[in-house]
Ligand SMILES: Nc1ncnc2c1ncn2[C@@H]1O[C@H](COP(=O)(O)OP(=O)(O)OP(=O)(O)O)[C@@H](O)[C@H]1O
């Protein structure tokens with residue numbers, strides 16, 4: 001069963017009088033429990049595609065069907081609701097609320113989902129435990145290392161039990177070892193049946209996926225299945 | 238609904254945290270609202286105080302149930318030279334009126350001596366208000382005595398030189414008290430003080446201050462200050478048993494006056510029955526003008542405060558663009574963001590309003606020391622809270638809306 005279907009998607013930015021074609025014509029489908037890496041040179045449209053897939057942005061042209069629903073027909077509130085319940089986003093720059101502690105950051109999507117305090121706390125603690133941060137719940141982002149911050153972000157992405165996790169260069173700001181920790185987390189999520197799409201520059205990160213989509217100049221250059229994928233091992237802490 | 242309350246609560250927590258995080262800025266911004274609300278509350282109470290003291294002053298000066306039968310009309314479209322043709326009301330008219338009138342509980346003559354200076358030793362009151370009347374006048378007013386008594390019938394009939402002093406006059410002439418049975422000079426004539434009125438404590442300066450008046454027998458007034466046959470006549474004061482009876486008393490008074498004056502049915506009244514209503518109306522009008530002017534000025538200061546809040550909220554939205562992007566990316570709806578910022582500006586203003594209220598109460602206490610009436614009531618608190626919440630919401634609206642309609646991708650990209 002496919003979760004995502006995009007047909008002839010284009011995204012055109014108007015910069016002054018000039019048109020920038022971030023995406024020209026992209027069509028693809030992604031099934032449930034796939035593990036997809038999106039690669040490509042800088043400026044090829046990876047982030048643009050991720051934002052569209054994540055319902056953060058809408059395409060200029062083309063059709064996007066998410067779990068059977070046409071995204072282009074949706075209101076602002078519908079999109080917010082999908083982002084909240086169906087999608088878990090992980091960003092390169094973590095994007096945590098600086099003034100809130102780890103627990104509150106993880107709780108936030110549940111607040112917007114209208115879930116009561118008790119249950120919220122419980123689920124946020126659970127998610128932080130999954131990423132091995134049970135002893136850092138009351139720390140603010142600036143009191144955490146980069147890897148720990150990204151783990152908070154992963155906990156926030158998975159706390160709502162989304163159907164899909166989108167990660168735009170999740171290891172881009174981390175050293176190799178810490179990056180591997182994050183990949184191990186994705187590995188667990190993948191084994192539990194989650195769908196994962198991640199953008200990366202690194203070949204060896206991409207090899208964790210089962211499928212690599214290569215973009216160039218706003219077009220799909222190559223869409224290949226990895227025969228021997230790497231499986232990230234959780235480091236013993 | 239529960240969802241809304243829940244969101245509201247969350248919004249309030251976020252707002253409190255945001256305000257705490259920017260303490261100094263919040264304090265400075267709120268200052269405008271503090272001043273605005275303080276001045277609104279203070280001004281509205283001062284106006285209420287002025288109004289009340291006007292009303293009280295007029296009522297205790299003239300009595301609410303009194304009719305003033307006069308050749309002159311207090312308020313009229315008839316020009317004064319027309320009124321001037323009317324014959325003056327004389328003491329004989331008063332005597333007849335008193336005999337014929339059945340409804341009033343008291344009827345008294347009243348006339349003012351002009352240009353009188355009262356002197357006691359080195360102390361004096363120049364241009365004093367000296368009214369001539371008789372023993373019955375006391376029943377047409379609510380005057381109370383500090384010491385002594387009012388003019389007696391005997392003193393009235395025999396034109397005795399006795400005087401009843403208002404509190405201020407007594408205080409100025411006898412700074413050390415003990416005015417009773419002392420002599421004062423009225424334009425050189427020796428008068429004995431027989432009574433001192435209680436302090437009414439009015440803020441009123443002008444001619445209706447019950448503390449700044451004095452009474453002598455009307456017969457003495459004619460003897461010492463003008464010839465009985467010159468001048469412009471007297472005023473007859475008639476007191477109705479109660480306010481409901483006022484109309485009937487007035488009708489009767491008109492009938493009697495027409496009879497005394499010998500008017501035919503087709504002739505117009507050549508006198509006027511004046512009532513204090515007319516005064517109250519005029520005063521209400523001028524208080525209304527003060528009110529509007531005062532509120533306009535204070536509204537202006539509140540407006541300046543509101544602009545300050547709006548400004549700082551725009552800054553706050555701009556600064557937190559990235560945060561807004563994060564919140565939207567993980568599912569915050571527009572309405573949630575909108576409420577978050579509205580709550581922030583409302584709380585900011587509410588805090589300012591409460592501080593302003595405290596300042597206004599303290600300021601009111603200080604001003605009261607200077608004998609300026611300020612009347613504080615619960616509605617001041619309601620007023621302050623309502624005004625500051627309203628200002629907060631109104632001035633937060635535009636910034637909150639900018640935040641709510643931000644594009645999530647643009648907001649996330651913002652550094
Ligand atoms: N808001 C925007 N306005 C104008 N042009 C934009 C905007 N966002 C992206 N672009 C352009 O679209 C193209 C694709 O951008 P995108 O961010 O998707 O690239 P990317 O593949 O993620 O690059 P990188 O690997 O550097 O992150 C670029 O040429 C970029 O300049």
Ligand SMILES: [Mg+2]
Nearest residue numbers: 046047048168
């Ligand atoms: Mg990118």
